[in-house]
Amino acid sequence: QQQVRQSPQSLTVWEGGTTVLTCSYEDSTFNYFPWYQQFPGEGPALLISILSVSDKKEDGRFTTFFNKREKKLSLHIIDSQPGDSATYFCAASSNTGYQNFYFGKGTSLTVIP
C-alpha cells in the first residue's frame, strides 16, 4: 500500500505562473514532511520541510502547506521559473526510523519560458 500519494505525476506551467503539487498520506503518526527537488542527472536535494505542528512554511518562492485533518500537504511555487524544472518528491516520517519514512513517487515539473 502506497503510504504517500503524490499528484500530479507530471505538470507543465508557464514561466511566471504558480505551481501546486500535492501529497496525501495515510498514517496519522507521520509528523515530518520534507520535499526533495531532483534535477536531471543529479540526486535529490532537500528543498523545504514542515513539521506537523505547523500549517505553513515559506522559503522564498517556495511554500509548503500542511493540513493535518485532511492528511494532505502541498508545495506551492510562485513565479515559476524554467530553472525550477525538476522532479519533486514529498516524503513523510513518524520520527521512529527508516521503517516509517516514505517517499512519494514524484512529480515531474516543466516550466515553459
Add this chain to the structure above:
Amino acid sequence: EAAVTQSPRSKVAVTGGKVTLSCHQTNNHDYMYWYRQDTGHGLRLIHYSYVADSTEKGDIPDGYKASRPSQENFSLILELASLSQTAVYFCASSDVGLGINQDTQYFGPGTRLLVL
C-alpha cells in the same frame, strides 16, 4: 557543503555478472543508504548502515548485498545481475538516522546501471 560521491556514474553489465557500486561520503555521517529509482516508483530503500562493518536490510533487499568497510564508504553488490535490476542507484548519507529528528539525507549523483 555535504558531499557524497558515487562510482561508476554509469555501467553496462551482463546478466549473471557481478556488479559493485561504490559510494564515498565526506560528511562524517554515521548513516548511509542505497536506493534505487525507477520511473513510476520513486525512491525505494535497498540497504542502509548506521555503523562500519554492519548493514541492514531496507524495503527491497532481495538480489542485493551491501558492505560498509568504513564510515566513509558504502558499497552495493549485485552478485548475479538481472535485467530487472536495470535502474538508477542513489547513495545517501545522514547524520542522525532516517526519519529521526527531521534528519536530512544528502544524496550522491547516482549510478545509471543497464543490465543486458
